[in-house]
Amino acid sequence: MLVVDRAVAEYPRFTLGPVTLTLQPGDRVALLGRNGTGKSTLLALMAGLRQPERGTVSAVPSGDDHQLTLRRDVAYVGAALQALPWHSVQEHFRFMAQMYAAWNTDCALALAHELALDVGATTGTLSRGNIVKLNLATAWGRQADILLLDEPTAGLDPIARTDLLRELRRSIHACPNAIVVYATHLLDELPEIHPTRLLVLRDGMVHSHEREAMAPLHVTDLTALLTEAPRRSTPEVA
């Protein structure tokens, strides 16, 4: 379980929150919002990559150090390289094995193979699309119960995108208790993860919409959510 309790992240010209959320095992969450509304900041808070100025974010059960527990138990996949640029993909996997007790190299290698990622390549020379593939394979190898995906298909070619979505779908089915948060601008991808919940960020505030996982998602409805307050929205923020 992931608990965000009145968390606030402040920037000179933007404030996210206070955000209050509880994500239960098995939740499939689509995180939507226009550029600059704080999606990546919210994911960084959830992944323990950024400390909130106020409030708390914690994975339950949590140790004494919330940040440390989050960084251990939450896998975050972003568009930037999440590896040392001089390591090869294989060296990176070995390094991750030193850092994460639950690391599974076979799992990471299997996804890298599925996504046609060259494991001998130096990570610093990978293209943007291959960086996302590497980050995904790393997240898979970590065997984390909480997976945060920050626009994972951005920069991927159509074939890699299809492969990735297929693997993601397969992985979600294989781990029914995992929490998956999927942030994207590509609204047509959302049906692939069958979200049980939509989180919409507007003006630094989070609005939550519960939904049936298998109910059809319409792009026009989703677009409307991004721009105006819908009638049946349930603000989770005080």
Add this chain to the structure above:
Amino acid sequence: MTRPAWQSLMAIHFRRARASLLAVTLAMGPLCVLFAHKSGYRAEDIVANLIMLCAFLPFGVGSAVAKSKADGSLAFLASLPVSAAEHVRAWLVLTALLATPMVVAVTAATLVLPVGLPAVAAPAIAVTTLAFIVSVTLAMLAVQLSQPPAGAGAYLIATMSTVLLVLFAVGKVAEWSPTLFSAVVRSPFFVPGLSVILWGVVGVVFWRSCRRIGHYMTSYVGDPPQA
């Protein structure tokens, strides 16, 4: 884990700093030999040149911060499930190791240079030098970590320039007025006074720097909130 996280981190930081350390040694080593040759290989000059060379080595870790900030690898390291204490330990041990040649050179200076200090003072001076160099370097690291990548590089250059200027100034004072320098050094208040000042500064700087390094390495994934 096959080895403690701090050791893996230290190896990574050293790898980043390796090229800078090599460049400093290759650039200043021949200069030291040249100056020593020019002065007829006097022990005082050799030791003074060695101190100058060794003083730059601990600051080599600053290049690791600058490089790692620029290519995002610092953010990656900060995203790992490593405690603030382990991050600090990695920087601390690396800095201490790189400061060791400087400690050896300063200890040699107390024995070789005609400043009249008793031999028993050498260990105390060595320990004080180590603590001082490590604290100054950690302070520089803490400031670098709180800056965007360009600022991190600028602070490294500024700190190295300051160290060079201070060493140059001390050397010049000794050269221009050896009697005054000798009188100050031989004064009964010199060693206790300097020790109190140094250890006071070292204590505060060390404590604050360690806290800041731990904070920045774990709270903002290598970048301050305003960056």
